[in-house]
Amino acid sequence: MSDTTGTPSAGPAGADRSALRADCGSCFGLCCVALPFAASADFAIGKDAGKPCRNLRSDFRCGIHSRLREEGFPGCTVYDCFGAGQKVSQVTFEGRDWRRHPGTAPEMFAAFPVVRHLHELLWYLTEALALPAARPAHGALRQALHDTERLTLQSAPELVEFDLAAHRDRVNQLLLRTSELVRAGVRGRKKNRRGADLIGADLRGADLRGANLRGAHLIAADLTRADLTAADLIGADFRDADLSAADLRGAIFLTQAQLSAARGDAATRLPPALTRPAHW
Structure with a gap:
């Protein structure tokens, strides 16, 4: 328009x-x-x-x-x-x-x-x-x-x-x-895991700030307490991934469908445009 x-x-x-x-x-x-x-x-x-x-x-x-x-x-x-x-x-x-x-x-x-x-x-x-x-x-x-x-x-x-x-x-x-x-604004070396096979990966407490996780396969991955500030999540597969207490507030290109496919809790920090799924 x-x-x-x-x-x-x-x-x-x-x-x-x-x-x-x-x-x-x-x-x-x-x-x-x-x-x-x-x-x-x-x-x-x-x-x-x-x-x-x-x-x-x-x-x-x-x-x-x-x-x-x-x-x-x-x-x-x-x-x-x-x-x-x-x-x-x-x-x-x-x-x-x-x-x-x-x-x-x-x-x-x-x-x-x-x-x-x-x-x-x-x-x-x-x-x-x-x-x-x-x-x-x-x-x-x-x-x-x-x-x-x-x-x-x-x-x-x-x-x-x-x-x-x-x-x-x-x-x-x-x-x-x-x-x-x-992602250039994040200090330090940023992980490039674009399209990576991270199915069932143990990523508890992982520093994923500024990471490229486009299209990554994170099915059933454990992302408890992970920091995903400024991480690019477009197309990432979060089915049954554990996002308990993870920080997603500054993540980019995250959708409601990705959250709904994952698991989380009251401590999971979300971007303001998205809502906590009812099944968490």
Whole structure:
């Protein structure tokens, strides 16, 4: 979105990122229909893309939402559409749902994951613009935010056809630059564990300040009391990782879904934009 002078504005992504948080009441249950999942430890049953989950009610609400973990659906509790569900439901398709207008279903279900990826980029870009250390990149980040928001407002056919991978690559270069600027402010040698296999690793009390943990596999790792100040956590897999008493306050590119996939406690210190998961 642009202001009246033509200068890119923060748009609906806003500093508080409120438009990038899921509003299930304004969505047509798209994550419960459009996406496939396989029977596993995360999902008690499997289903194909485009097929409604058996737990989806006629009002597009989940019939077992309050007991998803107990019913064998922990994968649902950690999924985050970053607000793409309500964008596709209420903006792209102007409130026409796939049940009353079945002809919309194929394009709606195809557009949803594209907008979800774009909204995730908006989340990271908005965070990057709030980081003082990234000021040298703010002009390019602001333009990328504007361009990405504009892309989310395309028609369904345009969303499905445009080159998402190329756009993600361009934005990722800016996010990498942001990461380097932020982590450069941390004294001492920074660990580069990008994409590292840290499954089940003993990282209790580890000094991970300024570390590059992009895409690291931290499944079931013990990060109790670890200091992750200014660590780049984009894409890190925290499933069943122990974050008890860990300091995540200054970590960058951390999402609510990553926290929800992990374990923590009342002593875990979180960034202000994120909330303590109910199951901790």
